Amino acid sequence: MLKKLIQESESLRQLFKRNKHFKLKDLSRQLIEEAALSDDRLKALMALIAYSLYKLSSKGHITKNPKWDFAKKEILQHLDKAVQELKSKDFREFESQLRLAVESISRIDSEISNYAHSTFEKARAKLASNAYALGLSLGQAAALTGADKKDLLNYIGFTRMHDEAGVGLGIKERLKNLEEVLSA
């Protein structure tokens, strides 16, 4: 279990270092699925970092900005320290380094991104929707990534997720029940 987590943390660092953004995206999907099945908030945090880094490093206007290189170096330092802490089984410090990486991501994002709503906040809703698609409840999925429930609902609303679930009672049948309650 620890071995796998170390491998995943190293992958996160290596993929970001080598600008393999689509692989970062794949890694974030894999991590959020594992996090959802084991209710593992730490793995969810790694998924959020992987997804945010995929989003940032795939945008030309961000990677061409002179501030990016410094930010990348800083994020890599935190990810590198996180791997070292994990290898020495210091989970608290591992999480603390991940959170410092999130701070660096949020800082560079707010400085050079075109959007007011941060990349990290968008990642929370996006990855929570992946967890919801897997079968977690709305509350559970939101809690896993720290997404706001309303943000998550809005995100889910524009996917085809609810078209894939079984229909069950239709609107007409439910209306009959509602009519009975409201006319009682």
Added chain:
Amino acid sequence: MTQAALSQSRKNASSRSWKSFRKKQNSRFRKSITRPSHIKAFELNALRIQTALSQGWIKSIQLEPEFLQLSLRVKETANSCFFINNRPFVLIQDGEAETLALLRQLGASTLVIDERNTRMLIEDIQGLHSYLQARIAGIMKNEQKIAELKKMLSGIKVCRSSELIAWAFEKGILESELQKNKESLEAALYAVKYSGCAVSEREINDYLGNF
């Protein structure tokens, strides 16, 4: 342990869970109103809820001890229905379990909820299992817990925002906002779908076929 000591220990445990529950209820108020009121993106909704509470059309109700116990049992049972790698697959949280217990406390029969899992737990738990099976390899079910949950939730009817919109539309309540025609109804139903209500396109089209 003597009977008296056991009874006292149970009382203390119950008092602890009651205190922790009250704390959680206050934290839910903070989550719904206090915290979002300091975040610009969510401030308007927080103020709307606060206004509704002060006007009295949304009420805050405390669970009585008996129903607090029920909410804990519902949560425990629902979260023991499915397993993955010998670990329980968490389906609902405190909020959903307390909602179901409150329904019983109030003697109400209908729950309005847009969330998919709670609705499927009430109406079609086997369907929920099929949904999970299609997405998660190796998910197992516990038939005994499923039967217990079915018993706890029997008789509850569910409707969603989509039905509230359809009902209001049919009763002409939305006439000051929307023209009474099929296009307006379709637009209103898709608006709730895109806001996250668990209603499918097929359900909307089936219903619109009646007009």
